[in-house]
Amino acid sequence: MPDPNVEHLARLARLDLSEAEKERMRAQLDAILTYIDKLRQLDTEGVEPTSHAIPMVNVMREDEARPCLPAGAMLANAPEREGDFFRVPKIIEE
Amino acid sequence: MPTIAELGARYRSGEATPTEVVESYLQRIETLDPQVRAYVTLTRESALAQAEAAGKRLKAGRPLSLLDGVPLAIKDVICTNGVRTTCASKILENFVPPYDATVMARLGAAGAVMLGKTNMDEFAMGSSTENSAFFPTRNPWDLARVPGGSSGGSAAAVAADLAAGALGSDTGGSIRQPAAFCGTVGVKPTYGRVSRYGLVAFASSLDQIGPLARTIRDAALLLQVIAGHDPLDSTSTDVPVPDYPAALGQGIQGLRVGIPSEYVIEGMDPEVGKAVSAAIEALKGLGAKTEKVSLPTTDYALAAYYLIAPAEASSNLARYDGVKYGHRAAGGKDLIQMYGRTRAEGFGPEVKRRIMLGTYALSAGYYDAYYGKAQRVRTLVRRDFQQAFERVDVLACPTTPSVAFKLGEKEDPLQMYFCDIFTIPVNLAGLPGVSLPCGFTQSGLPIGLQLIGKPFDESTLLSAAYAYEQATPWHTRAPALT
Numbered sequence: 391m392p393d394p395n396v397e398h399l400a401r402l403a404r405l406d407l408s409e410a411e412k413e414r415m416r417a418q419l420d421a422i423l424t425y426i427d428k429l430r431q432l433d434t435e436g437v438e439p440t441s442h443a444i445p446m447v448n449v450m451r452e453d454e455a456r457p458c459l460p461a462g463a464m465l466a467n468a469p470e471r472e473g474d475f476f477r478v479p480k481i482i483e484e
Numbered sequence: 485m486p487t488i489a490e491l492g493a494r495y496r497s498g499e500a501t502p503t504e505v506v507e508s509y510l511q512r513i514e515t516l517d518p519q520v521r522a523y524v525t526l527t528r529e530s531a532l533a534q535a536e537a538a539g540k541r542l543k544a545g546r547p548l549s550l551l552d553g554v555p556l557a558i559k560d561v562i563c564t565n566g567v568r569t570t571c572a573s574k575i576l577e578n579f580v581p582p583y584d585a586t587v588m589a590r591l592g593a594a595g596a597v598m599l600g601k602t603n604m605d606e607f608a609m610g611s612s613t614e615n616s617a618f619f620p621t622r623n624p625w626d627l628a629r630v631p632g633g634s635s636g637g638s639a640a641a642v643a644a645d646l647a648a649g650a651l652g653s654d655t656g657g658s659i660r661q662p663a664a665f666c667g668t669v670g671v672k673p674t675y676g677r678v679s680r681y682g683l684v685a686f687a688s689s690l691d692q693i694g695p696l697a698r699t700i701r702d703a704a705l706l707l708q709v710i711a712g713h714d715p716l717d718s719t720s721t722d723v724p725v726p727d728y729p730a731a732l733g734q735g736i737q738g739l740r741v742g743i744p745s746e747y748v749i750e751g752m753d754p755e756v757g758k759a760v761s762a763a764i765e766a767l768k769g770l771g772a773k774t775e776k777v778s779l780p781t782t783d784y785a786l787a788a789y790y791l792i793a794p795a796e797a798s799s800n801l802a803r804y805d806g807v808k809y810g811h812r813a814a815g816g817k818d819l820i821q822m823y824g825r826t827r828a829e830g831f832g833p834e835v836k837r838r839i840m841l842g843t844y845a846l847s848a849g850y851y852d853a854y855y856g857k858a859q860r861v862r863t864l865v866r867r868d869f870q871q872a873f874e875r876v877d878v879l880a881c882p883t884t885p886s887v888a889f890k891l892g893e894k895e896d897p898l899q900m901y902f903c904d905i906f907t908i909p910v911n912l913a914g915l916p917g918v919s920l921p922c923g924f925t926q927s928g929l930p931i932g933l934q935l936i937g938k939p940f941d942e943s944t945l946l947s948a949a950y951a952y953e954q955a956t957p958w959h960t961r962a963p964a965l966t
Contacts, residue, residue: 404802405840411833429791434857467810468809478807
């Protein structure tokens with residue numbers, strides 16, 4: 391049973407967990423994954439994977455311009471904005 | 485407590501007006517909801533305005549549909565234009581969608597009235613509504629107990645008659661399990677039957693919107709309005725929508741009902757087992773033929789689900805990054821720090837757990853062993869059902885292994901996950917399922933019977949459920965709230 395690397399997973403998931411949260415998470419993930427491990431007992435050799443229960447492929451539509459919501463409506467929920475832009479903390483280091 | 489069908493008849497005969505009815509619902513909510521806490525947001529003014537408009541149409545003899553003027557509760561995971569949609573999460577606490585989900589547009593076009601948005605487990609992850617970031621909802625039959633989840637607010641609202649009907653969403657049992665716990669009807673339609681446009685995504689290959697109501701006929705009336713293809717959801721299917729209410733009352737003579745032997749498990753509440761057995765006898769008495777069927781992969785479905793659903797959730801919830809909408813943590817030095825803090829502050833423990841689990845299942849080195857394996861098991865689960873449905877028309881089993889439990893009783897996440905052991909396989913296979921009341925325990929708690937149907941055969945499913953409902957008294961009982 392692989393030991394989930396909580397630090398690494400939290401980084402991948404962009405979750406700043408506290409030390410207490412990490413401790414708890416380690417124990418809980420361990421219990422859940424131990425249960426999930428029962429899947430190994432099942433032989434799935436040669437079985438195709440299912441990603442969607444109702445099979446469908448490439449739902450296409452005409453490439454036509456359609457009305458969309460105005461920028462103001464799309465920006466109305468932004469935590470921070472500047473003009474017609476979403477404002478974020480700096481990305482590039484000086 | 486009139487049903488939706490009765491309300492419609494009273495409106496059309498002039499015996500009642502939508503304004504009177506909506507006012508009395510708002511009054512009832514004011515009196516009783518402080519105990520039940522089904523609603524997160526009430527939309528009093530717009531409800532009264534919608535009721536008034538419906539009243540005018542009815543008076544003029546031109547109602548928009550059988551739902552015109554009917555007051556409904558909507559799970560707070562469904563986007564409502566201009567009305568806060570929180571998913572019971574801090575991260576969306578102040579999110580006001582700029583558009584309506586397709587189901588809301590359809591209900592609006594049918595004249596239905598929205599009373600408010602209902603409480604739920606955060607992002608629909610949970611089975612008790614205790615994972616709401618705001619407050620837990622109580623079971624109207626026993627206020628010390630949970631209403632189930634994740635659509636616990638919608639189920640409790642319908643059970644306590646704080647709405648004539650409701651919409652919920654079901655990813656692993658989130659409509660059927662709370663319906664069973666609250667003694668209401670809950671329908672999870674076939675995957676693709678109802679548009680998911682505007683449904684905040686949890687696990688996109690499993691999520692489906694469906695109705696909760698006090699009777700099968702009411703659920704059929706609601707499903708009729710929300711079902712159908714939507715160009716805005718490429719996974720909604722272009723299969724014709726039959727007349728669901730018309731399918732009711734045709735009887736079930738000769739209906740082949742399969743009894744899956746794997747749906748009797750150790751640790752199951754004996755009162756649930758007894759009530760479901762009695763319900764199967766009642767179906768026989770109505771002319772159905774029962775036979776044992778086997779769904780051998782059942783025991784693995786829960787484990788597969790807890791890889792597939794969290795994997796999809798970890799991707800879907802990546803959008804909550806504090807940039808376009810929702811909560812943003814203060815003081816992040818750079819973008820990465822802002823993301824990490826925003827998500828740490830905004831998500832509750834269960835959501836974090838599922839994001840971590842999904843990230844693990846999808847991470848390099850584990851993808852094939854976990855996610856890939858789970859998808860292969862999903863194929864086997866589907867195959868089990870396909871083989872069973874070669875011999876039978878519907879399957880009958882308990883909705884849940886136990887009745888409503890007490891708040892705080894299930895602290896271990898894995899124990900909570902087991903609540904959905906009988907509902908999860910249905911989502912993995914994309915099938916329609918209904919839960920309806922089939923009795924009460926000695927202590928007066930409702931028990932749910934689950935019927936499972938073939939893809940897009942909601943008509944047979946509802947007609948079987950209706951035959952049982954009409955032959956039994958359970959749907960006429962109501963919780964005593966004052």
